[in-house]
Amino acid sequence: MKLLFRLLVACTVLLLAYGFCQAIFIAPREATMGDVQRIFYYHVPSAWVAFLCFFVNFLASCWYLMRRGSNADALALASAEVGIAFCSIVLITGPIWARPVWGIWWTWDARLTTTLVLWLIYVSYLVLRHYATGGQVPVLAAALGIFGFVDVPIVYMAIRWFRTQHPQPVIGGGEGSGLDHRMAVALLWNLAAFTMLALVYLIVRYRQALKAREIEEAHAQAALDLEEAR
Amino acid sequence: MTPAPGVWTITRRSLAKDLRLEWRSKDAINSMLFFALLVVVIFSFGFDPTAEESRRIAGGLLWVAILFATVVALNQTWTRELRNQALDAYRLSPAPPQALFLSKTLGNFLFVAILELLMAPLFVVFYNLRPVGPLWQLLVVAVLSTWALVVNGTFFAALSIRTRSREIMLPLILFPISIPALLAMVDATTSILTGESSPAFWIRLLAVYDLVFTTVCLVLFESVLNAE
Numbered sequence: 001m002k003l004l005f006r007l008l009v010a011c012t013v014l015l016l017a018y019g020f021c022q023a024i025f026i027a028p029r030e031a032t033m034g035d036v037q038r039i040f041y042y043h044v045p046s047a048w049v050a051f052l053c054f055f056v057n058f059l060a061s062c063w064y065l066m067r068r069g070s071n072a073d074a075l076a077l078a079s080a081e082v083g084i085a086f087c088s089i090v091l092i093t094g095p096i097w098a099r100p101v102w103g104i105w106w107t108w109d110a111r112l113t114t115t116l117v118l119w120l121i122y123v124s125y126l127v128l129r130h131y132a133t134g135g136q137v138p139v140l141a142a143a144l145g146i147f148g149f150v151d152v153p154i155v156y157m158a159i160r161w162f163r164t165q166h167p168q169p170v171i172g173g174g175e176g177s178g179l180d181h182r183m184a185v186a187l188l189w190n191l192a193a194f195t196m197l198a199l200v201y202l203i204v205r206y207r208q209a210l211k212a213r214e215i216e217e218a219h220a221q222a223a224l225d226l227e228e229a230r
Numbered sequence: 231m232t233p234a235p236g237v238w239t240i241t242r243r244s245l246a247k248d249l250r251l252e253w254r255s256k257d258a259i260n261s262m263l264f265f266a267l268l269v270v271v272i273f274s275f276g277f278d279p280t281a282e283e284s285r286r287i288a289g290g291l292l293w294v295a296i297l298f299a300t301v302v303a304l305n306q307t308w309t310r311e312l313r314n315q316a317l318d319a320y321r322l323s324p325a326p327p328q329a330l331f332l333s334k335t336l337g338n339f340l341f342v343a344i345l346e347l348l349m350a351p352l353f354v355v356f357y358n359l360r361p362v363g364p365l366w367q368l369l370v371v372a373v374l375s376t377w378a379l380v381v382n383g384t385f386f387a388a389l390s391i392r393t394r395s396r397e398i399m400l401p402l403i404l405f406p407i408s409i410p411a412l413l414a415m416v417d418a419t420t421s422i423l424t425g426e427s428s429p430a431f432w433i434r435l436l437a438v439y440d441l442v443f444t445t446v447c448l449v450l451f452e453s454v455l456n457a458e
Binding site for chain 2: 065117120121123124125127128131132133135136139140142143144146147148150151154155157158159161
């Protein structure tokens with residue numbers, strides 16, 4: 001098990017390095033935006049990983065409410081935290097890219113605002129986990145996790161009607177879309193690398209959460225034993 | 231043996247009890263009204279609009295004031311049941327949890343509706359509002375928006391009474407989830423007040439929001455009520 005995990009970490013590091021080479025040295029310079037466009041190879045994979053993590057959180061929350069395993073709760077916690085981390089990367093790299101290209105740091109456009117609202121929802125999820133006490137944390141958190149995920153499409157619909165400035169999906173987005181072949185290759189490598197990276201973080205955080213629970217239970221048991229010995 | 235009362239009977243009785251309690255104490259409605267009044271007065275110091283501008287911003291101000299005031303009322307929903315372990319007694323009884331949730335939600339809906347009825351004239355006076363669009367649509371928007379705030383608010387109030395510093399917790403979890411509803415209610419109200427665009431999309435969005443979250447609340451309430 002340990003060996004397998006180390007192998008996974010090694011693969012991830014290699015992939016990240018290769019993805020970096022692809023994004024910085026091999027992919028061609030974008031005609032209008034220049035080198036700043038290379039942030040794309042980190043922006044998009046982070047967004048993908050964040051959404052994936054929030055989806056995992058939703059599944060784990062449902063699983064917990066149906067089966068009540070502490071494994072599901074640990075997975076929900078891990079995926080929410082990793083998701084927020086990558087979502088933060090999206091929200092930070094976005095303005096850095098937007099400033100030179102659009103001339104503004106931020107705009108209240110559908111995708112930007114949805115990402116921001118998503119970030120807010122999952123931060124409130126962590127706040128709830130932090131403030132809730134005792135054995136009810138997993139149930140309350142799972143309920144909020146489901147609420148948050150159900151909210152996402154509604155947020156997206158609402159804000160899309162509000163206004164949109166973000167570019168249409170570039171890949172498979174209909175007429176006039178499409179990437180240069182080398183750009184697509186660089187993007188795919190980075191997508192793979194970031195997914196692996198998220199997986200590594202998830203596994204580490206998941207194990208940590210389980211260990212933390214074990215330690216807590218051991219403490220409680222020790223306190224009980226001490227009580228009995230008296 | 232008499233047959234067990236149905237969901238609706240329990241809902242009705244629980245609601246009647248809440249209304250009677252509120253009628254005698256007037257805890258929620260008084261604090262809510264005064265709070266909303268304060269917000270409106272402070273807003274009018276913050277912005278000094280002309281008639282044209284006030285039509286544009288009144289929708290936003292009105293709903294933000296109502297949102298804040300609703301949180302004040304929602305925080306009191308469940309604390310009342312904590313006294314004398316009334317909530318635990320309810321959990322032990324065979325009464326369906328959904329009935330309890332529905333009665334609380336309906337009660338809050340009534341309180342907030344009363345608040346809106348009293349606030350709307352105040353807004354017209356303070357901001358010199360003369361709406362341009364069709365007014366009956368405002369009624370539809372008000373009903374749908376109030377339900378949107380109250381259904382999730384009642385649910386999250388039940389979540390937050392289980393936490394430390396529960397009064398702070400409720401807005402922290404309610405506001406992010408309510409963002410699309412808030413956007414819809416503000417834009418629908420503004421488009422009715424200014425008469426510039428049709429609120430049809432926003433009304434539909436509010437209806438979908440209400441439907442989806444009422445279902446989710448009813449499905450999940452039992453596990454939250456029995457969380458240990």
